[in-house]
Amino acid sequence: MLACHPAKKLSFNRSISDGDLVIVYEKHESMKAVTVCEGSVLQNRFGVFKHSDWIGKQFGSKVFSSKGGFVYLLAPTPELWTLVLNHRTQILYIADISFVITYLEVLPGCVVLESGTGSGSLTTSLARAVAPSGHVNTFDFHEQRAESARADFERTGLSSLVTVKVRDIQGEGFPDDFTGMVDSVFLDLPQPWLTIPSAAKVLRHDGTLCSFSPCIEQVQRTCETLRTRFTDIRTFEVLLRTYEVREERMQSLSEDGDGSNGSVHRKRRQCSDGSYVLSGSPSISSVMARPCGEARGHTGYLTFARVKCVS
Amino acid sequence: MNEGNSSNGRVTWEGCSVLLDINDGDRLVFARLSPAAKLKIGNKNCSLQPLIGRAFGTVFQVDTAPGGPCLSPAQVHVTNAEEIGDGQGNDEWRDKVNVNSADEVRDGAVNVESRDNRALVDNNTAQSLTGEDIEAMRRQGARGNEIIEALIANSATFEKKTAFSQEKYRLKKQKKYAPKVLMRRPVARSICEAYFKKYPSKIGFLRVDTLSLLLSMANVSSNSDILVVDMIGGLLTGAVAERLGGTGFVCNSYFGQAPYSMDIVRIFNLSDEICKRILRSPISDLLSPKESSEKILQHDVCNVEGQSNDQISASVSMVENSHSSENGISDIGIDNTEPAIEVRKAPKAGERAQKEVIDSWKENGFSSLIVAAPELDTWTVVKDLLPLLANSAPFAIYHQYLQPLATCMHNLQLGKMAIGLQISEPWLREYQVLPSRTHPCMQMSAFGGYILSGTKICSTANSATPTD
Ligand SMILES: C[S@@+](CC[C@H](N)C(=O)[O-])C[C@H]1O[C@@H](n2cnc3c(N)ncnc32)[C@H](O)[C@@H]1O
Numbered sequence: 145m146l147a148c149h150p151a152k153k154l155s156f157n158r159s160i161s162d163g164d165l166v167i168v169y170e171k172h173e174s175m176k177a178v179t180v181c182e183g184s185v186l187q188n189r190f191g192v193f194k195h196s197d198w199i200g201k202q203f204g205s206k207v208f209s210s211k212g213g214f215v216y217l218l219a220p221t222p223e224l225w226t227l228v229l230n231h232r233t234q235i236l237y238i239a240d241i242s243f244v245i246t247y248l249e250v251l252p253g254c255v256v257l258e259s260g261t262g263s264g265s266l267t268t269s270l271a272r273a274v275a276p277s278g279h280v281n282t283f284d285f286h287e288q289r290a291e292s293a294r295a296d297f298e299r300t301g302l303s304s305l306v307t308v309k310v311r312d313i314q315g316e317g318f319p320d321d322f323t324g325m326v327d328s329v330f331l332d333l334p335q336p337w338l339t340i341p342s343a344a345k346v347l348r349h350d351g352t353l354c355s356f357s358p359c360i361e362q363v364q365r366t367c368e369t370l371r372t373r374f375t376d377i378r379t380f381e382v383l384l385r386t387y388e389v390r391e392e393r394m395q396s397l398s399e400d401g402d403g404s405n406g407s408v409h410r411k412r413r414q415c416s417d418g419s420y421v422l423s424g425s426p427s428i429s430s431v432m433a434r435p436c437g438e439a440r441g442h443t444g445y446l447t448f449a450r451v452k453c454v455s
Numbered sequence: 456m457n458e459g460n461s462s463n464g465r466v467t468w469e470g471c472s473v474l475l476d477i478n479d480g481d482r483l484v485f486a487r488l489s490p491a492a493k494l495k496i497g498n499k500n501c502s503l504q505p506l507i508g509r510a511f512g513t514v515f516q517v518d519t520a521p522g523g524p525c526l527s528p529a530q531v532h533v534t535n536a537e538e539i540g541d542g543q544g545n546d547e548w549r550d551k552v553n554v555n556s557a558d559e560v561r562d563g564a565v566n567v568e569s570r571d572n573r574a575l576v577d578n579n580t581a582q583s584l585t586g587e588d589i590e591a592m593r594r595q596g597a598r599g600n601e602i603i604e605a606l607i608a609n610s611a612t613f614e615k616k617t618a619f620s621q622e623k624y625r626l627k628k629q630k631k632y633a634p635k636v637l638m639r640r641p642v643a644r645s646i647c648e649a650y651f652k653k654y655p656s657k658i659g660f661l662r663v664d665t666l667s668l669l670l671s672m673a674n675v676s677s678n679s680d681i682l683v684v685d686m687i688g689g690l691l692t693g694a695v696a697e698r699l700g701g702t703g704f705v706c707n708s709y710f711g712q713a714p715y716s717m718d719i720v721r722i723f724n725l726s727d728e729i730c731k732r733i734l735r736s737p738i739s740d741l742l743s744p745k746e747s748s749e750k751i752l753q754h755d756v757c758n759v760e761g762q763s764n765d766q767i768s769a770s771v772s773m774v775e776n777s778h779s780s781e782n783g784i785s786d787i788g789i790d791n792t793e794p795a796i797e798v799r800k801a802p803k804a805g806e807r808a809q810k811e812v813i814d815s816w817k818e819n820g821f822s823s824l825i826v827a828a829p830e831l832d833t834w835t836v837v838k839d840l841l842p843l844l845a846n847s848a849p850f851a852i853y854h855q856y857l858q859p860l861a862t863c864m865h866n867l868q869l870g871k872m873a874i875g876l877q878i879s880e881p882w883l884r885e886y887q888v889l890p891s892r893t894h895p896c897m898q899m900s901a902f903g904g905y906i907l908s909g910t911k912i913c914s915t916a917n918s919a920t921p922t923d
């Protein structure tokens with residue numbers, strides 16, 4: 145997914161080979177991660193797609209099934225991965241993820257600790273942000289989840305940037321060998337306040353922390369605990385509203401051609417009921433946008449803080 | 456050199472750029488540290504010398520030294536929970552700054568608080584210390600906190616105030632008599648927030664969450680080549696370069712002859728390695744076909760001209776910047792900074808892209824595109840630039856208005872040029888979190904702009920016959 149060595153410059157123009165991870169795009173919100181394998185096929189409602197037909201095609205190509213249906217093959221990115229990964233837990237989505245990365249000031253070379261790993265949705269973006277020289281250490285106390293996450297990072301090519309460990313972070317805190325070594329800590333845990341003292345210990349000077357919690361009671365306790373060793377404590381909620389765009393034709397009712405689209409020539413006839421109908425080019429078409437009717441109303445609160453600087 | 460934007464750049468050095476946050480955001484000043492640089496706080500001119508070699512995140516206060524006012528690190532309490540309530544800590548105040556008086560009344564009701572403000576009469580006689588008394592204390596070397604304590608001791612009404620009003624009183628006095636200067640690291644987050652707060656038009660009203668989304672949606676990652684159209688002062692270019700960390704390239708492209716200003720890039724502490732990765736190129740150079748050198752001969756002439764303009768305008772703006780306070784917030788390169796030093800110290804980002812690198816972009820395609828060009832027609836820009844991207848490359852287009860993005864999205868759909876098209880509008884709400892007084896902040900930014908995002912696909916011809 146990432147190019148960690150300058151020699152393997154990130155260039156999507158390269159063509160698809162056997163063993164590559166591709167994102168199969170049917171339509172928006174309907175995508176699937178597939179590892180290309182010479183002899184296998186992908187079957188969906190558009191028909192049967194032979195992987196062998198994909199090999200040698202460029203990422204971004206449209207490919208056809210036996211029935212003539214088609215899908216697009218995209219190169220994986222952390223954003224696409226978040227949309228296709230296996231949900232083993234609740235996950236973070238792009239609005240929260242992108243804000244967390246910027247607000248924690250995660251930059252190339254940074255060392256980041258995360259717990260819990262969950263489904264690795266955030267981890268994937270953290271890995272991109274610390275690349276090529278930094279590292280993400282992510283902890284989950286759930287053995288199987290950690291194992292699946294490890295397998296995912298192998299599959300997405302991030303294993304050199306991410307280490308997954310099994311550990312009860314609320315109970316034991318972060319390992320002592322990280323003391324004073326860490327640039328940022330991210331917590332997505334049920335009782336994050338239990339981990340704050342340990343986070344303060346591992347963070348270096350001016351290091352940043354973020355805790356994600358769905359409930360305000362969690363935030364309240366976290367903030368109370370943070371005040372001892374942290375400063376610049378701020379809590380946010382981030383949401384996204386998406387828009388539908390459509391070209392619509394609307395009847396023009398204006399009597400003469402002084403309407404907004406002066407170029408549209410219109411002739412009118414009066415009907416028996418007195419209303420005007422437009423003939424010739426009776427309607428005006430324009431591109432319009434409106435918010436989509438449904439949206440995620442709440443994900444969680446993001447609380448950020450910075451270790452107090454003791455000079 | 457230990458400078459630069461590596462994760463290690465946590466201690467300042469001479470020539471380093473810093474963001475100074477005076478009294479919890481009342482004033483935000485970008486400064487370049489030098490022994491000669493001075494900053495006026497209240498009526499005192501303070502040298503910035505004491506800030507050199509200090510950790511980012513340090514809070515300074517103004518002390519009266521024999522040689523005049525002087526900035527020195529304020530004591531920081533690593534408090535235990537009980538001490539917090541006394542208001543001596545540093546940033547607990549931040550949470551309370553946003554609180555207005557309407558708040559106070561309602562919040563007060565929730566609290567277990569025996570006092571209320573029914574007996575308070577504000578007749579300006581409550582304070583028995585006069586201005587002269589305070590000056591006299593100062594001359595005798597009293598520190599700001601001591602003055603505040605004296606003001607409280609001499610206030611007839613302080614004891615009668617609710618705990619909440621007492622905090623507010625303290626905060627007001629602290630700002631006046633014991634101003635605090637917090638030294639922050641200038642990174643995408645702090646720079647964007649500072650401009651958004653004090654000078655949003657300069658950055659096209661791009662809010663920090665929106666900037667974050669642009670960077671994610673365009674998959675800005677190490678070793679990639681990112682094409683940007685940045686008409687928001689260089690914030691976008693700087694933020695992308697920061698994420699590339701000295702790998703790949705950010706190509707700051709422009710229509711016509713004159714490059715767009717990238718003053719803000721210099722506020723980031725980008726290492727030389729990172730600055731080298733910021734290149735500028737006129738879009739005509741990027742669009743001209745790779746082989747036919749004759750055809751671009753004509754262009755070449757203008758380009759040479761463009762280049763010299765570029766260099767001149769760049770150096771002019773640097774010098775200008777170092778004296779002007781045009782910037783409202785970027786009191787950048789403060790009064791006493793020598794322009795000459797400034798120019799030498801400032802990293803040279805934004806060299807003109809040479810033929811070889813342009814050729815490699817033409818050959819491989821850019822890995823993504825980000826546009827923040829409020830003044831250009833969105834569709835024209837996207838139509839011209841999309842072909843420069845590699846297939847499957849993501850892009851993110853920012854605009855303050857919805858309509859240009861809607862039109863652009865519609866055209867991209869009709870032209871089957873991209874998939875996964877989406878217009879999003881981010882929404883960001885901050886909360887005050889305090890015991891029994893948690894609620895959304897009274898003020899919020901109601902609008903952070905719109906983003907059109909999507910992924911470029913192979914044109915139909917291409918997918919039938921892959922070019923390689
Ligand atoms: C909601 S998920 C995290 C999702 C993740 N942020 C993502 O984007 O995919 C929370 C995870 O925390 C883990 N967890 C809960 N308590 C823990 C503890 N005490 N120590 C370590 N991990 C814990 C759970 O096993 C779960 O996988």
